[in-house]
Amino acid sequence: MKISNRSFPIHVHIVTIIIFVVVLATGTQVVLTNQAMSEVIFKANSKIFERIAEQTKHQLNSHYGTAFAALGSFSNSHGLKTSKGSDRLRVVPEVVHLLSQFEHVQTYVFEFEDGDSIVIKRINDALSPDIPIAHPDSQYLIVHQISGKKQAYTLDNNLNLVERIELDSEHFYANSRTSADVSPNTNTISKPTKLAHSTSMGIVISRTNEFGMRVSVDVLLKDLRDTLQDTLTNDSSIRVLYNDDGAVYAFSSGEGNQQDSGVLHISEINRDIVPHAIERKNGGETLGRFSYQGENWFGRIVTIRPLDSEHIHLLMAAKASSIFDEGELIKRQTFYASLLVFLIMLPCIYIVSRLISKPIVRARAKAKAIENFQFDNAPLPHSYIKEIQELNHAQVSTQSTISRFITLTDGIARQQNLDTMLELVCSNTAASASADGVLLYLLDAKGDQLIPHVAQFKPVEDVHAEPILVKDVTRFIEHIFNLKKPQAFPFNELTHLRANQPINDSCEVIYIPLQNREGLVIGSLGLIFEQGSADEVYRQHADYLKTLLGYVSVAIETQQMLESQRALLNSFIKVFAGSLDKKSPYTGNHCQRVPILTEWLTQAAHDSSLPPFKGFHLSEKEWQELKMAGCYMTVAKSLRQNMLSINRPSLRLFTIAFMKSERVSRSLNVIVKLSS
Template identity: 20%
Template sequence: MVFVALLLIFGAVLGWFHHQKTSDIFLSSSKELFDQIAREINNSFYFSYNPVSTTVRLLSQSPIMRDQDMENRLKRLPILVSVMEAQPEVTSLEVGYSDTEFFIIRRLDSDYMLKRFGAPETAAYVVDNIERVDGQPVFSRLYYDASLALLGEKDMGFTSYNPTIRPWYRLAVYSQDVTTTSPYLYYFIGKVGVTVVNQDKDTGNVFAADITLESLSNTLIKNKVSPSSQMLIYTNDEEVVASLNPDNIVVESGPDNLSILKLSDLNNQVISDFFQQSPKPNNSNFFFDSGGQRWIGVNRPITLVGFTAHLLILAPEHELLQTAYTIRNQSMLISIAIVLLAIPAALFIANQMARPLRQLSEQTQPLHKMNFDQKVNVTSSIRDIQTLASVTEFMRMMIQQLVRLIKTLSQEENHPRLLEQMTGEIISISQADGALLYVLDENADQLIPHCFYTQQGCKSNHSFPRLGVNDRDLELVKAFHEDEDRILEINYERVSTTGTHESLLNHLGADRLQAATFPLENRQGKKIGLFCLIYQVDSASDIPILHADYKALVRSLTGILATAMDQQAGRGN
């Protein structure tokens, strides 16, 4: 169950981590989107402004700047109309003369404009002209269709309109090049825009073009970040010049009383909560709470030609992260499915591990009671557990044989039979095919073959020769004088040089044998014999006791054998 719990915790942590990272990615993408919107607003305005700026610069040098009466000014209508058709963002073109005369052509592209100027239904343009006749201003209004056919003319009577005192005219007078006014309300058409102006320095007259800021609102609408998002652009005077609801930008507070919408007039709780919780007035980007929802707010300055404005974007977090939530839910379902599929696998694997471990624990219980007779027999498909079981069984066998060896040492009084029994035990432990025990005689000049033992028992009719301890040409004698164990190869070609008899090969029915030799020493460190383990293998690398731990065990057993021989020699003395 712990394994299953870990799987569940892992699935939960993985799902949470995946959701967090996905949310971070989408929030980062949202911030990049806000930056992109700011860039598009700049680009949209410049796209509208640059051609108009060039047009104003050129037309401020045209003949209309010197025309003194309406008749000559009307001759310029084809050029002015072609400009307006090429630049639809221009709503009107006008000339303010230094003698207070005025000429303007406006586009009539809506029912509101037709009604506002009392124009015929087929009218496409309206022209207002103010000129002085006998010192008095005469205001005339003319209507034209799309082909510039005159549809009608009105005498508008007396007017006090003076272009030279208008802000756009005065801005041009104090500027050395084409410039742009701050956003203001076009009272006649009920829209917010800017005026691009340039003065002819020779005459003092000013040419101007009006551009509405509807393109900014259109950019916001095109880039609306979420269904409930709030987006607007406002000036330093907190006047809203673009929003997702452009029809609400101009506020009518009474008959013929229009004004630009102020931030304070929005009556929008989300925007109010944003400014109350905003740590900075500008360039802020943070989360805030409104109406029980978590929102992300962006308020950054944008620099446009002629003025600096502020872009405000507010969006609910759950809408911005809707895709992240969908991915999170899908990820959680996948994680749950994986965990559910993994639980049976985990239980199976856990059982594969726990079952043999339980069996191993049960079968080793007798070892706690010093009972080494019950065999440890555990099988597992897991290699480490199988290795543990094999090592445990090997340990049990070694302890069992050591106990048997100790009993033999303590109970057997017949010395020759004791050595035979101990030799048999060592053969069993070392998995050898046979063993040959040489004992140093009393004169310490010959090695006497005392016991030859095979898997069938002790062989008394072996006829192995005695070996002189000074005959160092023989491999077995060399091994006797060595301090460490050695591996010798015995075959028919080498029986004479090893010191053995070919009957050793005959006894085991082999053409080649490998012998592991262990010099035997008494407690004083003197050599008293040589113990040889015989293996019927072709290569020394196939000998089981070559493993360091195994060899140490066999070396300890031969040490016990040497101790037994030394004790018997002590009794004989």
């Protein structure tokens, strides 16, 4: 059989399959891990944004809450409502205390309807340089105009007078007053602006009571900027706090903060992503993951309304690549670790594949040996793979079956005696089918009945089989001769079988018809199974039995034909010899006496223990040739003596041909052997 050049050893296929499975499993694991990692980081970043929004809202509430509470308290203060002149300065200690507690509040301004005003300002680094503060103990600047009298001085933390300073009062008050319209008993919040007499950005919260007194609070936005700055995680991070008008309260970026100078607006921010993200939000789109200028971003806008004031929005955005930096590192580490494990596993995979393929290679070599009829009885090594172990058993069984079949057919071909051949066939067939007994019936010469030739049953010492008349109308005859199909019968149901001891009721006999070349039934082979299940066993060995019995049927038919020809030849010779004895005056029944005497003498020599005959022995074939040789010799001798007396030319030619024939020569050689 020609093998394709594209075929490969089995261990190559096993290695390929294992590598494919490992790569598929590892790749799937890496992909799923990456997706899970991205999702985890995405959710974690969403949680961070939520915390930033909550923290910012809390910070705004803290900023606004302090100012709102102070405004409400002072605008409704009975002392401020009824006081006049210098009595109004009694509010200074209370304001200083508030300033000391809340660092994000810069200034308190009180403007009365009668023109009096009080400004209380914290002194810090953000104080405008045009205010000359010389003494280092100065912590608070007090500027007031009471009854047309203007004064400016500083206090320390204990409210002690530190120094008096000279100010341009008109300019100072002009910058300190709030020009925005304020509704009575309503808190008004200005846009982010540069605070009066300060270098810092902030907002001004104002409130007017029913007596016309206005209270204003300057609130710094630096704390908000610092809070947002602390939440930046990478260079691409952006935090923007703005209102509906686009005014920016706080802005922080990983690439550097916007300067505090000037009033900020969304359009003034030096990051193009900010207006793009706000436009997407205003357009009704959810930010989440979005793309901008070929880069993936992750962002969120949260609306905050501190203490029911105006809407303030917090924009948080960062590049996805920056957010997932650690995730990308984990992905790369996972990939390289998987690749390293895979490379380490390659030699192991190859070794394992060779170990797995080794029994298959041995099985292939065994199959090749069976193909070439090289039968080796050495068992194959045990395999822990069930299928390979079953394959080994199947090969051993196949070898045994083929070997048995070849041995049996060879034995059948070599057998000259029909009965011996039948014994050989029956014993081997019973062993092949694991039968407990075997029966063989052959049709007699007249075709009237089936004659038993073999009857064997291991559990019973003596089983007797009787002839079966073909004309009997029985189930056996119906199935074997008419239907020509195998049929199982209970042993006790068959009347032509008798045993010298009781047989189990489960015992069954399955008869298989024997057919000649023309398809005619010439006999039947029966297999006896003591425990029953004859049909099931036959189905397991049906193909083998059909092939074997087909060959046996032909061999039996051939033997029967040879026996018939041999009998016909012997009869012809005897008739010919008898005719010579009766016609010739020279023989004196010589042709009849000599063959018998020859057999007697040969048998005596065969049975003798004398030294000259010690090694003398004739086979069955030689016995047949001896019998024929006796007849041939006497006939030939008589023919030579009577050759001259034969007058008819045709008879003379026949006599000469007979004496020159091969069989006569062989027979004479046997006589020579006996003589020597």
